[in-house]
Amino acid sequence: MEMPRNERSPENPQILVVGQDGMALGGGGDDDSREIPVTDMVEQPAKVMRIGSMIKQLLEEVRAAPLDEASRVRLKRIHASSVKELEDGLAPELVDELERLSLPFTDEAIPSDAELRIAQAQLVGWLEGLFHGIQTALFAQQMAARAQLEQMRRALPPGVGGHEGDDDPRTGGRTGGPYL
Numbered sequence: 347m348e349m350p351r352n353e354r355s356p357e358n359p360q361i362l363v364v365g366q367d368g369m370a371l372g373g374g375g376d377d378d379s380r381e382i383p384v385t386d387m388v389e390q391p392a393k394v395m396r397i398g399s400m401i402k403q404l405l406e407e408v409r410a411a412p413l414d415e416a417s418r419v420r421l422k423r424i425h426a427s428s429v430k431e432l433e434d435g436l437a438p439e440l441v442d443e444l445e446r447l448s449l450p451f452t453d454e455a456i457p458s459d460a461e462l463r464i465a466q467a468q469l470v471g472w473l474e475g476l477f478h479g480i481q482t483a484l485f486a487q488q489m490a491a492r493a494q495l496e497q498m499r500r501a502l503p504p505g506v507g508g509h510e511g512d513d514d515p516r517t518g519g520r521t522g523g524p525y526l
Contacts, residue, residue: 382439384479385487390435391480397432398473405466413459421462422451429469440476447472 388394408421429448433441448469451457457465 382437383483383487384476385483387437387440388435388476388480389437393435394432394473394476397428397435398470398477401428401466401473402470405463405470408459408463408466413462415456418456418459418462421466422457425462425465425469426450432473444472 404421404424413421429444433444436444448465451461451465
């Protein structure tokens, strides 16, 4: 009997992420519309994490104290150089997204406190979204690996790959045998 085209076989499982509205997110597993995993889009994760932590700390400092003209100029430069450094650690797709979302300051004008706070908050929000995306992708990979491992365990014949009684708490990890 032939399996319908829209169903997957047990040998080729499909992970489906469902949104709040109950609809599937993503392309549904079509081979022609594969996206690069977000974990592969961050080429230098340690650098991105360091810059993200610095930007978040800067945002907290900007919120805490009023800024004079010199500090606003300095923060404008830090913001621009931070974005540039982030771009060096990201894949081109994420660089394009970051450039579309973060509007640069004009060269001649000194940004106000509010403009700096908004720019920093926007960048922090984007980075936190990126980090959450990475965590979600890693969790999905871990769950897929667990499912694959469990499937491999079930495929083993009985008695292969370890002691069967180890998981039963009533036996205390002992296998069968005479009691003395």
